Amino acid sequence: MSGIAGICxxxxxxxxxxxxxxxxxxxxxxxxxxxxxxxxxSVGVGHLALRTTPEAAHAPQPLVGPEGDLVLTADAxxxxxxxxxxxxxxxxxxxxxxxxxxxxxxAYRQWGGEAPRHLRGAFAFAIWDGRNDxxxxxxxxxxxxxxxxxxxxxxxxxxSEINAVLTHPAVSxxxxxxRVADFLARIHLSKEYTFYNDILRLPxxxxxxxNRGGLHADAYWTLTLPEERALGSDExxxxxxxxxxSSAVEDRLRAEGDAGAFMSGGLDSSSVTVTAHEVSSDPLxxxxxxxxxxxxxxESEYIRAVLDQGDYRAHFVExxxxxxxxxxxxxxxxxxxxxxxxxxxxxxxxxxEVQDAGLNxxxxxxxxxxxxxxxxGYPGELARNRRWGALIRDLRGNLRGEERxxxxxxxxxxxxxxRLPNRVGMGVLRLLQSAGLSVGQKETLPQLIDxxxxxxxxxxxxxxRHHKQAPASAxxxxxxxxxxxxxxxxPGALEELNQMAxxxxxxxxxxxxxxxxxxxxxxxxxxxKRKRGVGRQILRSGVxxxxxxxxxxxxxxxxxxxxxxxxxTRSALDVQTVIEGxxxxxxxxxxxxxxxxxxxxxxQAPSAARSVDLVSILQVLRLGYxxxxxxxxxx
Numbered sequence: 001m002s003g004i005a006g007i008c009x010x011x012x013x014x015x016x017x018x019x020x021x022x023x024x025x026x027x028x029x030x031x032x033x034x035x036x037x038x039x040x041x042s043v044g045v046g047h048l049a050l051r052t053t054p055e056a057a058h059a060p061q062p063l064v065g066p067e068g069d070l071v072l073t074a075d076a077x078x079x080x081x082x083x084x085x086x087x088x089x090x091x092x093x094x095x096x097x098x099x100x101x102x103x104x105x106x107a108y109r110q111w112g113g114e115a116p117r118h119l120r121g122a123f124a125f126a127i128w129d130g131r132n133d134x135x136x137x138x139x140x141x142x143x144x145x146x147x148x149x150x151x152x153x154x155x156x157x158x159x160s161e162i163n164a165v166l167t168h169p170a171v172s173x174x175x176x177x178x179r180v181a182d183f184l185a186r187i188h189l190s191k192e193y194t195f196y197n198d199i200l201r202l203p204x205x206x207x208x209x210x211n212r213g214g215l216h217a218d219a220y221w222t223l224t225l226p227e228e229r230a231l232g233s234d235e236x237x238x239x240x241x242x243x244x245x246s247s248a249v250e251d252r253l254r255a256e257g258d259a260g261a262f263m264s265g266g267l268d269s270s271s272v273t274v275t276a277h278e279v280s281s282d283p284l285x286x287x288x289x290x291x292x293x294x295x296x297x298x299e300s301e302y303i304r305a306v307l308d309q310g311d312y313r314a315h316f317v318e319x320x321x322x323x324x325x326x327x328x329x330x331x332x333x334x335x336x337x338x339x340x341x342x343x344x345x346x347x348x349x350x351x352x353e354v355q356d357a358g359l360n361x362x363x364x365x366x367x368x369x370x371x372x373x374x375x376x377g378y379p380g381e382l383a384r385n386r387r388w389g390a391l392i393r394d395l396r397g398n399l400r401g402e403e404r405x406x407x408x409x410x411x412x413x414x415x416x417x418x419r420l421p422n423r424v425g426m427g428v429l430r431l432l433q434s435a436g437l438s439v440g441q442k443e444t445l446p447q448l449i450d451x452x453x454x455x456x457x458x459x460x461x462x463x464x465r466h467h468k469q470a471p472a473s474a475x476x477x478x479x480x481x482x483x484x485x486x487x488x489x490x491p492g493a494l495e496e497l498n499q500m501a502x503x504x505x506x507x508x509x510x511x512x513x514x515x516x517x518x519x520x521x522x523x524x525x526x527x528x529k530r531k532r533g534v535g536r537q538i539l540r541s542g543v544x545x546x547x548x549x550x551x552x553x554x555x556x557x558x559x560x561x562x563x564x565x566x567x568x569t570r571s572a573l574d575v576q577t578v579i580e581g582x583x584x585x586x587x588x589x590x591x592x593x594x595x596x597x598x599x600x601x602x603x604q605a606p607s608a609a610r611s612v613d614l615v616s617i618l619q620v621l622r623l624g625y626x627x628x629x630x631x632x633x634x635x
Contacts, residue, residue, distance in 0.1 A: 001030065001050050001052055001075060001077075001145070001498070001501075001502065001507035002030060002031055002047060002048055002049050002050050002061070002074070002075040002076075002160075003024065003027045003028075003030030003031045003047070003048030003050075003075065003159070003160045003161070003164070003502075004045070004046070004047055004048075004073045004074065004075050004124065004125065004126060004147075004158070004159065004160050005020065005023035005024050005027070005045070005046045005047075005048075005073075005158065005159040005160070005164045006020070006023075006043070006044060006045035006046060006073060006126050006135070006156075006157075006158050006159075007019065007020055007023070007043070007044050007155070007156070007157050007168070008042065008043045008044075008128075008135045008155075008156040008210050009042040009043075009154050009155055009156075010042075010153065010154040010156070010210065010211060010212050010214070011042075011154040012041065012042045013042060013154070014041055014042060015039050015041070015042060015043060015044035017037065017039055017044065019167075019168060019169070020037055020039065020044045020045075020046050021037065021046070022167045022168075023046060023157070023159055023164045023165070023167050023168065024037070024046045024047075024048055024164070025167075026159075026161070026163040026164045026166070026167040027048065027159060027160055027161045027163055027164045027502075028048065029334075029502055029503050029504075029505065030048045030050060030075075030160060030161070030502045030505075031047070031048020031049050031050055032050060032505045033049040033050055033051045033056075034048075034049040034060070035047060035048045035049065036060060036061060036062055037062065038062040038064065038071050038073075038128075040071070040128065040130070043071075043128045043135060045062050045071060045072075045073040045126055045128060046062070046073060047061035047062050047073040047074075049061065050360060050502075050505055050507065051256050051360075052077070052255055052256055052360050052361050052507045053077060053100065053254055053255065053256055054254070054255075054256050055098065055099040055100060056099070056100075056256060057256070058099050059099035059100065059101040059102060061073055061074065061101055063101045063102065063105055065105055065109065068130075069129070069130040069131045070105055070108065070109065070127055070128070070129060070130070070131075071127065071128040071130075072101055072104060072105045072108075072125060072126070072127045073125065073126055074100070074101050074104055074123060074124070074125035074126075075123065075124050075125065075145045075160055076100050076101065076104060076121065076122065076123035076124070076125055076145070077100060077121045077122050077123070077254075077507075077509075078100040078103050078104065078119055078120070078121040078123065079120045079121040079251040079252075079514075080119070080120040080121070081098065081100070081103060083120075084103050084106075084107060084118065084119070085098060085103070087110075087118065088103070088106050088107065088110055090103075090106065100121075103119075104119065104123070104125055104127075105127070107119060108127055108129075108136070113136060113207060113209065113220075114220070115138070116138040116140075116207055116220045116221070117220055117221060119140070120141075120515065121140060121251075122140050122142075122144035122145050122509070123138070123139070123140045123144075123145055124137075124138070124139045124140070124145035124146060124147040124160065124202070125137065125138060126158060132211075133211060133212070134209050134210065134211035135156065135209070135210040135211070136207065136208075136209055137149075137158065137202060137207065137208045137209075137210070138202075138206070138207040138208075138220070139202045139203070139204055139205070139206055139207075140204065140205075141204055141205045141221050141223070141515050142204055142205075142490075142491075142494065142513045142515065142518070143191070143203070143204030143205075143490070143491030143494050143495065144494055144498070144510065144513060145160070145498065146160050146161060146201070146495040146498055146499065147160070147201065147202040148160070148161060148162050148164070148165050148194065148199055148200070148201055148202075149165065149199070149200060149201075149202060149208075150165050150168070150171045150198045150199050150200070151200070151210075151215045152170065152171075152198070153214060153215075155170060156210045156215065157170075157171060160502075161336075161499060161502075162194060162196065162199055162335070162336040162337060163334070163336050165198075165199050166196070166199070166336060171198050171199065172196070172197065172198045173196060173198075173630065173633075174196065174197045174198065175195060175196065175197070175627070175630065176193060176194065176195055176196055176197045177453060177456065177457055177589075178193065178457045178462075179193050179194060179195050180195065180338075180453070180589050180623070181449060181453050181454065181456075181457035181459050181462070181589075182457075182459075182462065183195075183338055183619075183623060184448045184449040184453075184589065184590065184619070184623070185449055185454075185459050185462065185463055185466075186445065186619075187462060187463060187466035188466075188487070188488045188489040188492065189462060189465060189466060189469075189488055190488055191203040191204065191488050191491050191492075194337065195336075195337045195338065195626070196336075201491070201495070202217065203219070203491065204491050205219050205220060205221040205222060205223070206218065206219050206220065207220050223482075223485070223486045223518070225478060225479070225482045225522055226519055226522055226523040227523065228478070228523060228524075228525055229520075229523035229524060229525070230525075234528070234541060235541075237524065237528050237538060237541070237542075238538070238541035238542045238544070239542075240520065241520060241521075241538050241539075241541075241542035242542045242543065244514075244516050244517055244520050245271075245275060245511065245517055245542060245543070246275055246278070246279050247514075247516065248511040248512075248514035248516060248517050249272060249275045249276050249279060249363065249511045250279045250280070251514070252361075252363055252509035252510075252511055252514075253276060253279070253280050253282070253363070255360075255361040256360075256361075257358070257359065257360070257361075258282060258283055258284075258285060258358075258359055259276070259280075259282070259284065259285070259359065259361045259362070259363065260284070260285035260286065260287055260315075260354055260357065260359045260361065260362040260363070261273045261276050261284060261285070261286055261287070261362060261363040261364075262286075262287050262288070262350060262362060262363070262364050262365065263286045263287065263288050263303055263306060263365075264288065264289070264299055264303070264365075264558075265288070265299030265300070265301070265302030265303040265306075265551070265558075266299070266302070266365070266551075266554065266557060266558075267368065267536060267539060267540070267547075267551060267552070267554055268365035268366075268367075268368025268369065268372075268512070268539070269364075269365035269368075270302070270306050270365075270547060270548075270551045271365065271368065271539055271543040271547065272363050272364070272365045272368075272511055272512075273286055273306060273312075273363075274306060274309070274310070274543065274546045274547055275511075275543060275546070276363055277310045277312065278546055283311075283312075283313055284310075284312055284313070285312070285313045285314075285315060285354075285357055285359060286303075286306075286307065286312050286313070286314050286315065287315045287316075287317075287350050287353050287354055287357075287362065288303050288314070288315070288316050288317075289316070289317050289318070289319035289346060289349065289350060290303070290316050290317075290318060290319060291318070291319045291320060291563060292318060292320075293318070293320040293566065294319070294320060294562050294563045294566055296559070296562050297319075297558040297559060297560070297562050297563050298558075299558055301550075302548075302550065302551050302554070305548035305550055305551055306547075306548060306551060308548075309546075309548060315353050315354075315357055317349045317350060317352075317353050319346060319349075319563055320563065320566055320567065320570075321349060322343075322345040322346055322348070322349055322567065323345070323567070323570075323571050323572055323573075324343060324345055324564070324567040324568060324571060324621075325567075325568065325571040325572075325573040325575060325578055325621070326571060326572055326573060327344075327345035327348070328344075328345070328621060328622070328625045329625050329629065331344050331345060331348065331503075332622070332625045332626050332629060333629050334499075334503055335496070335499060335626075336626075337626060338622045338623040338625075338626040338627075339496060339622050340489070340492055340493055340496050341496060341500070342560070342564065342615070342618045342622075343560070343563075343564060343567070343618075344500060347497075347500050347501075348500065348503070348504070351500065351501050351503065351504035351506050352504055354504065354506050355504040355505060355506055359506070360505055360506050360507055361506070361507050361509065362501070362506055362507070362508055362509070363508075363509050363510075363511060364497065364508045364509065364510050365511075365512065366493070366494075366497060366508075366510055366512070366513075367490075367510055367512035367513050368512045368536070368539065369536070370484045370485050370490070370512075371485060371512040371513065371517060371518055371521050372512070372521050372529070372535075372536045372538055372539040373477075373481045373484070373521065373524075373529045373530070373535055373536065373538075374530070374535030374536060375477055375481075375526065375529045375530025375535040375536075375537075376471065376472070376477075376480060376484075376535070377471065377472075377474055377476060377477035377478075377479065377480025377481065377526075378394065378477040378526050378527075378529070378530045379391055379394055379395060379398075379409075379413065380413070380472075380474075380475070380476075380477075380480075381475070381476045381477045381526060382394060383413035383414070383416070383417040384417050384475060384476075386417065386418070388410075388414070391410060391413060392406065392410060393532055393533075394530070394532060394533045395409050395410055395533060396532075396533065397531075397532035397533025397534055398532075398533025398534070399533070400533070443610060443611070443612045444612065445612045445615065445616060446594050446597075446598045446612065446613065446616045447591065447594060448590050448591060448594055448595060448598075448616060448619065448620065449589070449590065449591065450587075450588065450589055450590055450591050451591065452588075453588070453589050469483065469487075470483070471483040471484045471487070476526070477526035477529065477530070478522070478525075478526060481521075481522060481529070482522055485518055485521075485522065494510065494513065497510075521538060524538060534555055540552050540553070561609075561611055561614055564614060564618070565606050565607060565609065565614065568606070568617075569606050575599065575602070575603065575617065575621075576599050576600075576603050578621070579595065579599055579617075579620055579621070579624060581628075582620075582624035582625070582627070582628045583595075584631070585624065585627040585628040585630075585631045586620070586623060586624045586627050586628075589623070589627065590620065590623075590624075595620055598613050598616050598617060598620075599617060599620075601613050602614065602617055
């Protein structure tokens with residue numbers, strides 16, 4: 001993982017090298033192993049190096065082609081090295097001169113703008129093409145590496161992080177009201193927008209060309225729903241998954257030194273860990289948070305079950321050893337946005353532990369829920385097809401041990417999709433709900449958005465668009481699954497995890513987001529993903545032989561609420577005082593009275609707080625700290 005930055009003028013004015021240096025300095029944490037710049041009149045590119053692969057030491061960047069007409073800056077790890085070397089007729093893959101950066105440059109020389117189609121891995125790069133007088137940029141298929149930019153003709157400014165782009169004196173820090181409104185409405189409708197009007201993200205699977213004709217961006221690859229896969233037996237599906245998942249994990253273990261893995265005790269992170277241990281001959285370090293101070297959320301039992309099965313080098317942090325309120329300001333200043341993560345300072349503890357252990361590569365189980373699928377769309381599919389017996393068996397398995405009863409949820413499906421006219425069925429359902437029948441409705445979240453902002457950004461229409469695109473409205477489980485994986489929020493989450501880790505010079509790698517794993521899981525029939533109400537069946541069966549049984553059969557997850565309540569109530573700061581101090585900054589965007597009443601309910605009885613109030617308070621803090629920082633930085 002590295003940092004990239006650059007400036008390109010399409011009217012041939014010269015690049016100010018000092019400004020380019022400032023773009024690099026703003027994200028210097030991404031490159032502790034060296035930096036470099038290349039300027040050619042109206043174009044300048046820069047690079048910050050974090051050496052995480054054996055070949056990286058042989059690839060100083062920016063990389064200039066042998067004829068001097070191509071200049072590359074890349075944040076990249078290329079996984080299909082052998083395939084590329086063969087296609088390009090190059091030297092062996094174990095030759096240290098066959099660097100990832102060199103392969104990208106050779107691929108561009110061979111295929112031009114089609115080069116990204118031939119690359120598999122995690123990458124964001126820019127190439128100055130002097131032959132064609134253009135800057136060519138591209139981002140990997142899943143959005144694993146960030147790419148932010150500002151285009152204001154004739155100026156194109158780009159960087160790995162928002163911080164870098166904001167450093168350019170011509171880039172405005174004016175807030176994007178639409179992005180703020182979507183954040184408060186808890187929706188996400190774009191893979192491009194940021195919290196700044198001037199700054200966009202190059203979407204995953206996209207490329208861009210900047211030349212005298214302006215900026216042209218398009219998709220070189222688009223995720224599509226593959227044809228349903230028919231393998232004949234559960235064993236055949238499990239074996240096929242194990243093969244593709246093992247390959248994805250093995251590719252991500254290519255490191256300069258030892259690699260590590262985050263392990264929470266859940267199914268996803270444990271599956272990554274045991275697979276990495278199985279395919280690697282090198283020691284595997286594990287990093288886990290334990291909660292001695294909040295035993296109700298502690299996962300030590302499951303973590304130990306995995307560790308007892310192999311020779312691991314285990315590292316632990318105390319999950320309560322961070323002050324959420326004190327840590328937020330510095331972290332949000334580094335991100336220059338309101339974060340998606342509720343408690344980013346906990347991840348910072350883990351990344352610090354990775355760095356302290358002398359590692360700079362860690363595997364992360366993020367995405368396992370979405371990619372392998374809980375099968376949330378399956379009950380609706382059964383109801384639409386009026387497979388009532390199968391639906392009852394699914395709901396009984398899914399709701400076992402929960403407060404909601406399966407008959408109430410079944411009644412809701414039957415009244416909606418049974419043979420009664422829809423108007424009659426929905427009317428009966430409302431009557432049953434008023435009589436106290438539990439059909440699984442969630443508590444209503446406080447509406448934090450200011451009415452003026454809501455009207456100005458047409459938030460009602462945007463909510464409607466979001467609802468139509470939501471996984472829950474899909475007609476089948478496969479369509480629901482596809483929407484979960486391809487949703488607009490996923491690239492933002494991956495970018496954020498990347499940037500969190502970069503603050504500690506650590507590269508996170510995500511096996512579940514390997515396109516081969518994603519394509520395989522999307523191709524599965526619904527009944528292979530979920531059985532008797534229990535989802536992620538392909539992961540349970542595919543990795544089950546090397547997972548402890550108590551982890552393989554888990555259907556629960558530790559609740560985050562008790563640990564967050566502890567962090568807020570034991571902070572050196574007072575949550576109510578902190579939020580009151582932000583009111584001037586967030587008043588144009590939030591309904592101050594709703595914020596106050598939500599905070600009041602929480603502070604009166606923190607341990608009995610509604611989860612919806614706690615989520616809203618974290619939302620106020622994340623946006624409030626960001627807006628407050630922006631307000632103060634203008635003074």
